[in-house]
Amino acid sequence: MTSALSTIKVLDLTHVLAGPFCSYQLGLLGADVIKVEDPNNPDCARGRGPDDSLNAAGLGLNYQVQGGNKRSLALDLRQPEGIDVFRALAKNADIVIENYTTGALEKLGLGYETLHKINPRLIHCSITGYGDTGPQAEHGAYDNVIQATSGTIAQCGGIKPGVSFVDYATGYAAAFAVTAALTQRTQTGKGTHISVSMLEVAMQMMAPEAAAAQHAAPVSRGKEAGIASYDTKDGRLMLGAFRPVQYRKLAALFKSLGHPLPALETIADWPDVWAIDENTKAAIGNIFMTADADMWVSRLRAADLPAEKFKTLSEAVNLPQLAARGYFQNGHDGAGPALPLTAFHLGGESATLHKAPPALGQDSQEVLIEMGWDQEKIEKLYEAGIVT
Numbered sequence: 420m421t422s423a424l425s426t427i428k429v430l431d432l433t434h435v436l437a438g439p440f441c442s443y444q445l446g447l448l449g450a451d452v453i454k455v456e457d458p459n460n461p462d463c464a465r466g467r468g469p470d471d472s473l474n475a476a477g478l479g480l481n482y483q484v485q486g487g488n489k490r491s492l493a494l495d496l497r498q499p500e501g502i503d504v505f506r507a508l509a510k511n512a513d514i515v516i517e518n519y520t521t522g523a524l525e526k527l528g529l530g531y532e533t534l535h536k537i538n539p540r541l542i543h544c545s546i547t548g549y550g551d552t553g554p555q556a557e558h559g560a561y562d563n564v565i566q567a568t569s570g571t572i573a574q575c576g577g578i579k580p581g582v583s584f585v586d587y588a589t590g591y592a593a594a595f596a597v598t599a600a601l602t603q604r605t606q607t608g609k610g611t612h613i614s615v616s617m618l619e620v621a622m623q624m625m626a627p628e629a630a631a632a633q634h635a636a637p638v639s640r641g642k643e644a645g646i647a648s649y650d651t652k653d654g655r656l657m658l659g660a661f662r663p664v665q666y667r668k669l670a671a672l673f674k675s676l677g678h679p680l681p682a683l684e685t686i687a688d689w690p691d692v693w694a695i696d697e698n699t700k701a702a703i704g705n706i707f708m709t710a711d712a713d714m715w716v717s718r719l720r721a722a723d724l725p726a727e728k729f730k731t732l733s734e735a736v737n738l739p740q741l742a743a744r745g746y747f748q749n750g751h752d753g754a755g756p757a758l759p760l761t762a763f764h765l766g767g768e769s770a771t772l773h774k775a776p777p778a779l780g781q782d783s784q785e786v787l788i789e790m791g792w793d794q795e796k797i798e799k800l801y802e803a804g805i806v807t
Contacts, residue, residue: 422449423765427601429514430455430505431489434462436562436583437617438518438546439485440590445514445597446488447761447770453786454486454777455505458493458807461779477779484758485590486776487751492787493780493807496527500805507790509534509541514597518546521556531612541610542600546593550616560617562586569621574628589620640693644700645669648729649707656712659725663688672722678706745769780807 427450431442439454439462446452456462461477468480478486495501506529509515515534517524524530524545531543545551548560562583566572572579593615600611622629631637645660660669663686670683682699686692707715712728719726730738736757741747744764747757751772761770783806787797800806 424601425449427451427513428511429453429516430508430512432515432517432519432524433546434518435464436481436485436586437589437593438516439464439482440587441544441546441593441597442489442516443485443487444590444594444761447772448765450514452489453492453508453782454489455492455494455496455508456779457497458495458780458804461493465779478776480756483756483776487758487772488774489777490774490782490786491777491780492783494783495805496529498803498805500800500803502528504787504790504800504805505529506534506537508786510538512538512541513601514542514544516544516546516593516597520559521545521547521549521551535610535612539609540604542597542604542613543610544593544597544600544613544615546589546615546617548617550619551614555618562617565617565621569618569625570629570632571621571625574625584624585617585621588624589615589617592620592623641697643692644695644703645692647700649704651707651712651715651728652710654712655729656707656715657727657729658719659727663692665724666692668722668724669719672718672724673706676706676709676718678709680706748772751775783807 424445427445429442429445429450429452431439431452431454433439433442433454434456442452442454454462462482464479464482464485465477466474466479467482468474470480473479473483494504496505509529522530525533531545534541534543547556548565549555549558560568562585563579565585566579569585571585593613596613596615600613604610643661645658645666648655648657650656658669660666666683666686670680670686673680673683680699680702682695686695710718716726716728735741736747746760746762746769748760748771749755749757751774755775758772758776760772784797787800787806797806
């Protein structure tokens, strides 16, 4: 993939999932991402994952899946000398990304207003649970907490989805905002501050439902028959007959197999879809029980209807489709764990990992030398524990 952001320098003050995922996307697009971490309290994701030996080495898979194509600077921002180093870095940076609690960086003297004076072209992206204004601006949050307060868990029948989708959607939203700000900067010559709210991202992921919940005359409708899951002889099937015309295609398929359902043959519009009764839904379920899931997937696809058999995550990650697209890469040298790349191709090409997720402080000296600092000054920082 063309290194679209090869001239961009990013200072990455993020931890856990949302922020690191944002900066990882920029790194995959060629940006020089410097991950700045506390030497004594680094990104906690380094210690999380299924491999305890990697966790102990600070290279847990929760960290690695969004740690590649970055450099690591272990810098103590609780010390004045560490603040000076970061401010010096900010002079020549394009982007700062951070996901600390609202106001935390201001207290350190590294808030947007301060850094903007040092570098007016700097784009400062703040990722927080609730945004930087409002009564909950200073409340901390994680993905699961946002799922609870946003109504996501209630919308899912009281069961929390077993993935951190709010974190990753927030990372995407932040990366999108950052690239928009880069475009704006070409027009104005100035940087800006970006405030990304996990709560608002969660609402955005449920936009139709969130809008309906505020409608003056809310309507309660059952699950639509065409976009539901059904048991088959050997597994569960997800059907994707969404539009009215697709219901008619489904009816034609059933009829050709000797299972006519007249109620589906006359579906013409959305009210017809919503009016499908429970008896018809039960009949659909009975029809799907007449064959196995793979047979139904084959039949439905032949009828131009989307459908898939339920897969485990272990099955899904080994799909030939993902392999054909090159979505996973086994480390930068082909020998490491399978790590995800971008979910898009640019100019027909996927992104690549050219640098392994770094150990804590792996690139500290390199970064300081690039800043033009002499060896004596660098050694003093190491001796004082400001840098490791």
